[in-house]
Amino acid sequence: MRATFPRDFTLGIIPILLIGALWQAIVAYGYAPPSLLPPPGQVFTRLAQQLVGLDYLAQAAATLLRLFVGFAIAVVLGIGIGLMAAVHRGVDAVVRPLVRVLAPVPKVALYPALLLLLGFDHASKIALVAADALFPILLSTYYGASTIEKKLVWSALAAGTPPRQVLYKVVLPAALPSILTGCRIGLVISCIVVFLAEMISSTDGLGYLLVRAARSFQTVDMFVPLISISLLGLVLNALFYCARRVLLRGFPEV
């Protein structure tokens, strides 16, 4: 396994370098004017400049605030509802058909309704992020909690754990791997959705910067927010992956 690592790594880096080279070549040989496709060097220099600028960071902070508040709401609701539905038949009978109906609905279509309900400020964007991140978290909690080893529950009950405590002493930890997978999917979705919501209607945030640049045909400034949000997604995904490994120490490999 370890011996093949450098080879795999080299193979994997090739397409990334190829795309970079192709991008540079298209610009360098004049197939595309810089106004349509700016050279990669220029884009990344601007990105580096912006990342140390206060103005750009303030916009990014607005995006991050919406992202994390929306995601946090989705985590609390998703894990709560998912666990309740998995252990309680009455809740299950209500939640399952609702989820079945609401999961395939494109949540972004609800955005105009959210705008009318909650206004054009933070609240509507946070609500959209929460709505989109909710379902992967809820579903993975539900499946995780309803497929745990029943012997675990029985043992806990036999050992005298009050039934009320079984939920968070046994079911929740046993379903944790599945829950965390759902949260990771939800986190990346949150990243994407917050950006799109800001593009559709906003006066600040990274998505707004992209739209503003597009209106004035500043191609370089269009690439910068897009790359920022993608990097943010990558970094959050990686951080969450590490957090998951720490949290799941001692679990069988999943």
Place this chain on the structure above:
Amino acid sequence: MSAVAGEGGARRGFSIGPFTPLFACLGLLVVWQIGAMLLATDSIPTALEALRAVPDVLGSRDGLVNILDSIRRMAIGLSAAVVVSIPLGLVMGRLRAVAAFFNPILMVIYPVPKAALMPIIMLWLGVGDLSKTLVIFLAVTLPIIYHAFEGAKAVEEKMIWSGMAMGMSRVEILARIVLPAALPEILAGCRTGLVLALITMVTSEMIARKSGTGNILFNALDMGQYDTVFAMIIVIGALGIVLDAAFDRLRRLLVAWAETRQDIPLSFT
């Protein structure tokens, strides 16, 4: 809370009655109706008012043309993605080197908001069908590749060996052993892709407003035709529910032999 012990013991099936989703829809509409009546603002119509506006949207030539435009783009983008992604995913699942080649770049592309590429692609290809279809294609390819990859990786080696022993060529093995064996997983990916295609369709039209469902939605919002806004939300939502249910029916027919793990697609990756 004794339910933990009682019902937790017997594992319930994951199937769901055909009428309960219908009741769920009715329940949602009732909640909406009551909520809107309590709020009593002009900008939030009641469920009945919105439902009454649905025939106006679907009946008018303009509305119908827009919706059909959207569906056409979605169908083309989704089909193109299926045709490209399934073979790629299957080959990646069987050949380590191919997987090592593509995996990192796919991982880098994964968190890019595809619909946000719309303004850039519009610069190159214009506001028309081509750019929107391309964005839908880009959004849908990743989950289908991923699921085909996972499905192909999990094919039992003995089946491959049997095929080799019978003198099948590599292409034959891929088409006649790996593809059918990975089909349940591939179809799960396609289902995620379908939902994602619909999301991207609406989003791309909201960003580049020229035609389509997202266009009607936001034009009506700008003009303050709130009945139309909510009617359109109902239409798009119904489209999602119906397409997903239809695909699920098809999937059950095709892979009736495989045990279904989940009745709702879990990953929207």
